[in-house]
Amino acid sequence: MNTINGMFSKILLLTLTLAFVACSDKDDVLSKTSEDIDVAGNVTVEVTPERKKLLRNPMNGWVIYAGLGDGLSDTFWEDYDNFQSVKGRVKVSDYATTLFIRGAWSDFNPEEGKYVWDEDVNTKPAKRFKDLVSGALERDLKLAFSFIVDSRDKHYNFTPQYVMDSPNIQGYETITGTASRVWSPYPDDPVFQKRYEEFIKVFADRYDDPDIVQFISGTGLGKWGESHTVWYSTADDGPREAVFDWVTSLYANAFKRVPILINYHRWILSRQTWDGSNYDPNSERLLESAIEKGYSLRHDAFGMKGYYTTWEQNFARKYKNKRPIVAEGGWVKISHGGSISGDGYSNYADVRRGELDQARGAAANMLDLRYSKNIVNGETFSWFNDAFYLVEQFIAEGGYRLYPDRLSLPAKIANGANITIGHRWHNLGWGYCPTNIPQWQNKYKVAFALLDKEDLLPQYILVDEEPRLSEWIKGYPKGYKYSTKISDVNVGDYYWAVGIIDTSNDNEIGIRISAKDEITTEGWLKLSEVKVQ
Template sequence: MEKELIRTGLWAGLALLLACGGCSKDEDGESGGAGNVKGVEVTVTPDRESILRNPFSGWVLYAGLGDGLADDYWAQYDHLECPSVPEGYVKVSDYASMLLIRIRWADANPERGVYIWDEGVNTKQAQRLRMLMEGAEERGLKLVFNFTADSRDFTYQMVPEYVREEIEAAGREVYWSKNGATDLWTPYPDDPAFQECYAEFMRAFAAKFDDPDITAFIGGFGIGLWGEYHSCIYSTGDDSPREAVFDWVTNLWKETFKNVPIAVQVHRWIGTKTQWDEDKYDPDSERLVQKAVDMGFSMQSAAFGMHTYFSTWEKSMLKKNRYLRPIASEGGWVRKHGISAIQGDGYSDWGDVRRGEYEDAIGSCVNTMDFRYNSNINEGETWSWFNEAYEYVLKFIREGCYRLYPDRLTLPETLTNGSKATLAHRWVNLGYSYCPTNIPQYHDKYKVAFALLDPETKQPVKLYFDEQAQPCDWHKGARTQYTFTFDVGTVAAGNYKWAVGIVDTSKQNAIGIRLAAKDRVTPDGWVELSDVRVE
């Protein structure tokens, strides 16, 4: 999407505080220089509008592989009604960064060792997965996956039949539930055969999708009601296997998904047989969720905007970790359930619900928000966002997603081969969410780099990495300044352009995080700053 999305003036009323630590302090709030740093001062005009599609940031489209997915899914979303734009419709993917695909284990793994992404598998679910993946790639969207391995509350078996055969062959049982006239079974999550089969599936899934070029993040362990890891039923009839199962699945995911972020559900009854009990919470839930976060898990919640279910406990857990791990948000209310469902929360209409979701999301500094799907497009949450709350779609792009840029720099005008040089740079994050370069799955691969660009080709000739500058430290409301002294090394004498960017060192130092700079951005994403001569 181009920069015409949002047309707003300057931010007002923000007290921009200065960060300390290893950074130089900027006492007057204006000068980009630090101490005795000499050179040309450069200011960068921020881009407050564009969708930057940075890692773990932005709106997320939703889809699944079941019969509820329309065959013309992409056509519907490429021409979604929106009265707020002159054309009268929008291409939803222009506003999004990711596509979430809900994975039902039985669909993805119909037979042991057979997976729908394998060449030659042509089930309806395999066709849908290919359609979604191809469409996402065409539209520049990374993939997100949630899992379901519990059949309750569905009319379709969620777990492959071979799993039941393995369990019963070992002399154990599954448990049964009924939805209307449909009898369904689910394995106990503490059953050894279930764990063996599920681990085998997850390892196969990771072999295909633990790739940051394809996948943005992984969420939803699949255990418990709706795969949200509550309302769990164990073979013992009580919650005694709870922590052992929690440790098993979190260790499995940590060992299996090494290169893409993984998320734990922040639920006050996580891993227990309870779904909800008024305003109470299980005293071990905070400890278990924190254990996963400390292992490197990101966080997710599916109750944003629900005043009862997203309350003090949930907000406290997210706030406690909001700059340690990214947060994926999902709204709780579903429009097709009707207006009476939301009145208990004090909402007047569905546009008001969207406002409530947005305010909860911003209050928790989330990295993503959701465009959920309904096969009846006019009943879905995505339709609602664009027809009843379009301003909040734009506000999250502008105010919620992290938007990083160096507002002021002091740069040397000449460099001498074999000598040292010093520059100063100050950074701002315009968004409420943080840039999660500190999560273990990113392997510290994102680096702030200053480049000498060839003025003709716009390609870097020399890079200088400032290791002290950590994008995860740049939070809304603070300017963070650094003084950087470096060895010039050996560079062919001549005239160059200073440029700055955040590179991905695993991709031969290509730009990995797009900066929110309005002007002087090269096609590759470098922000040009000033002229420099090497002698």
């Protein structure tokens, strides 16, 4: 009897295992929706999801760090195109979607009216900028930017000389190490504010372009531009709220089409330096005022438990699926090696796991690959050699990954007739597609196309206005029935296709669907044949 039971248990286990393997390409959460998307008389199409491939979708994926200072190698792209990993030499850009250029305001704007993108500006930072931008676009990477005003801990002035020379401007000097005396403006100074406004507006005129720019990170104030340890002219936090309102409004008014981010932490724009797990009670209210203006969120010490504490975790949880979060790890290998033991890690692979785990906890859409001129001591080298599987895991699971598992489509349609299409969608990622942010205004929509059977180009596009992609959360599929009237369609044979279009860009595909089935060059998912009578 025991032998029979044992054999039965093994057979049952094998059966369940085979069933799991057979269904591994299907979503395992269909039971969480009761919506019936089938339409009588239609043809049913089932779609197999693509779970691992990199999809270069907006506000999603790995971010490559770069800068304009001497910390950037002159062979940056050569280094990153031939990068050592546990899988041999790889191109880092094959795993990323974005190049993040952090730099000093003085590097971006070396003289009044002169900027790094100008053809006649040939400073070292300008040459690096041009090389980074052209290289990113060649590698199908979008750009992201952050501007740093504060010179503390730097070896040269991060505020431009022409600004420092402005009449009546107020600032202060500090000494970096034993050699460099540097100057920073008081952020409540009206002369500084006027000059900074001029720069941000000029930059926005050129780069408020979602076709090439992924995001802009503000505010640029405080140490490292991270909005902490901010020194005001009053030697206290008296100007804090007014400055916060000014600088967040500046970015929000300048960038209308590209997402803007703000660091979220418990000492936002406070003079106070980090103090254990203590926090400023006004930080949450100030951050929420920025979110109301349209800001998304960013934190730059994921995995570093002394900086990313319960306060930050709770704040991220509060805005889960309401605002996208860009996660960044710390400079652990390059400059904070002591945090390994302090944060309870045994090695750098553990550090990388800690960063990824906290990114998952925040439902982050993006995570960073930090750069070091000394490649083997950099964070990116650690990711690709200590924990390469986590690089691939974030591509597969981080951010959002959208696909329709089931569609119900008519096989014949006629001009003047009404049709109904059923469709159900999944998000396989732990993040969300942030179509609800003000800069996007729900511009990404589900659309159905009639494709020419020869060249597979869309001849007619039908847009379903009901779905809100920001509502597609992992584990909770959303189903719809889209009814519309057909008119002015030439008779003939077509293919049905579905895609996620950008309505602000002539209804071109804006977000790639994560499907293994046939995706056209333009990004439409080919479905079934249809005859127009």
